[in-house]
Amino acid sequence: DAKTTQPPSMDCAEGRAANLPCNHSTISGNEYVYWYRQIHSQGPQYIIHGLKNNETNEMASLIITEDRKSSTLILPHATLRDTAVYYCIVRVAYNTDKLIFGTGTRLQVFP
């Protein structure tokens, strides 16, 4: 069974912030939240990951709720190139735990 739940699709206007939610209510204390995206016909691309603190890098921000049961990936200024399927994955970091993909959210950025 999938450990995460994501909406199947979302739209976002170019230049606006895209907020992609993810529910992971059964997350364990040592599991991290990872986000990947897959642009059409390409291999998945790592975006960001976090344990319990909010994280930010050059691509996105990750907001994890205090109880860690949900998180939001934020693309602050979406562009057409951000149109992709976004996957939220939970796994234990720094060990042999595998990266298992769910169905993801298909984000469509429109002009």
Place this chain on the structure above:
Amino acid sequence: SAVISQKPSRDICQRGTSLTIQCQVDSQVTMMFWYRQQPGQSLTLIATANQGSEATYESGFVIDKFPISRPNLTFSTLTVSNMSPEDSSIYLCSVRYSTDTQYFGPGTRLTVL
């Protein structure tokens, strides 16, 4: 980030034949994985390619159908054996470094007629 190449990038094969897909990484990696992505679907993990030992397969995947080799820390192959149209998919190599960051190759698009 890693530079991962896969060969071939795409192929069209006849049923009953086999195809070997190569994955080459530009530096030594801790773990290598093979995934399958069927048309319109998400990625499914086939196996973990272990250096110097047999691969570890996920439920639903067997060595006879998907033999894997990993002769060193930068290279692996996946063979799709006795192919049928149901094997038409994108096959992706993925690598994980000691920093725990995992990257994916560009994929091999396989069509079986």
